[in-house]
Amino acid sequence: QVQLTESGGGSVMAGGSLELSCAASGNTGLRYFMEWYRQAPDKERELVSSLDIGERTTFSTTYADSVKGRFTASLDSAKNTMYLRMDNLKPEDTAMYYCKVESQYGATWRPFWGQGTQVTVNP
Secondary structure, eight states, X not given: OEEEEEEXXXXXXXXOOEEEEEEEEEOOOSEEEEEEEEEOTTSOOEEEEEEEEXXXXXXXXXXXXXXXXXXXXXXXXXXXXXXXXXXXXXXXXXXXXXXXXXEEETXXXXXXXXXXXXXXXXX
C-alpha cells in the first residue's frame, strides 16, 4: 500500500509560479511511475508529467505538450517526494492537481492516488 500526501497548491496571478509536492510513503516497490494529473471543471483528467523510476533513480521524464518548457517534475529520492515546479502559469492551468503512483509488484501494476491540491491562476 502507498500513501500520497500532496501540498503546495494555491492561487496566483498569470505569469506567476507555484511548486507542488507529493510525498510517497509505504511500499512503492522498486519500479514505479510517479505522475501528476490535473482536472479542470467539466473536463477529463489529463496527464501532466510522468517520472519513470527504478530503484529510486529517474529513468525518464515526460510532459504534456501544454506544459512543456513551463513545468518541471523532479524526484527527491531520499524523501521519495516528487515535485512539480510550475512557471509562467496561465489561467488554463487552473485545475485540481493529483499525484499518482503506479507501482509494480511482480507481474502486477497497482495505482495509488493522492487527494488532490487546487491550483488557481487568475488573469
